């Protein structure tokens with residue numbers, strides 16, 4: 001941390017304690033049950049450290065997690081353009097052939113790295129991130145000298161692949177067994193029954209009454225706002241088509257337009273490559289009221305990161321073209 005870093009006035013409690021540790025170049029891992037304010041705390045810390053003039057990189061382990069904390073995914077930030085595949089490729093190849101120059105610049109500039117929902121990040125990814133940072137910053141200390149602040153709850157979701165992040169060497173090197181534990185639950189405070197049930201489930205101490213209560217909540221009459229989880233993309237696509245058909249109003253079809261910037265490939269080949277390499281729909285159909293999710297960080301500079309959800313409000317006519325107008329849910 002630059003000598004003489006001055007924290008903004010008015011900080012208190014956990015925010016102040018964590019900011020002081022960061023100024024002392026100590027990594028922080030904040031944990032606690034669902035709704036204990038981990039993301040809330042991160043947001044306050046990020047604001048305070050940025051006000052103190054520090055360069056703070058903010059990431060989540062998924063698009064939605066990144067959205068909640070006001071950042072981008074850790075994969076995007078580090079320039080792992082092949083996603084998790086870049087964890088298993090040789091380090092030299094990833095550093096020299098995969099990670100774009102812009103990502104290397106971000107990694108060199110960062111003083112603090114914040115990652116939310118660390119519970120779903122694998123030890124393998126974390127170790128690769130550590131190696132990449134050490135290499136890009138030519139510094140052999142953990143994370144190349146970037147001070148890390150991680151938040152998450154290992155009793156919620158496990159990483160989709162690999163082992164828990166705390167199993168990595170670099171985790172032990174930075175945190176040992178240290179953690180900042182948040183114990184006040186802020187969410188569901190007005191529903192003590194649900195809160196206590198969730199806290200028991202989290203540690204596998206659910207009772208027969210808890211299971212009976214959950215079973216009693218099963219229904220076939222779902223509200224329209226219910227979120228559907230499916231095991232296969234085809235099921236999700238079919239459900240999405242059914243819901244879209246239920247909306248009244250004219251269906252407007254859009255077509256993706258591909259542009260070639262390299263002369264060595266034909267338009268047909270380029271389009272085929274794009275179709276194979278992305279799961280973006282070539283001819284999406286929208287109606288007023290349709291829910292959309294943002295696929296990439298293309299609109300990040302406008303405050304809309306990957307994972308944001310919006311609704312089509314209306315269509316504007318511009319000659320023969322119809323331009324959709326969306327309203328996005330803001331987590332800021």
Ligand SMILES: Nc1ncnc2c1ncn2[C@@H]1O[C@H](COP(=O)(O)OP(=O)(O)OP(=O)(O)O)[C@@H](O)[C@H]1O
Nearest residue numbers: 032033034035036037038039040041153156186187
């Ligand atoms: N110190 C606080 N004072 C007032 N409200 C708070 C505080 N901390 C958190 N909250 C509120 O409690 C809710 C849950 O907070 P938050 O999402 O940060 O919890 P979390 O621990 O990150 O949850 P999860 O484990 O589900 O990700 C939010 O609505 C947040 O605004």
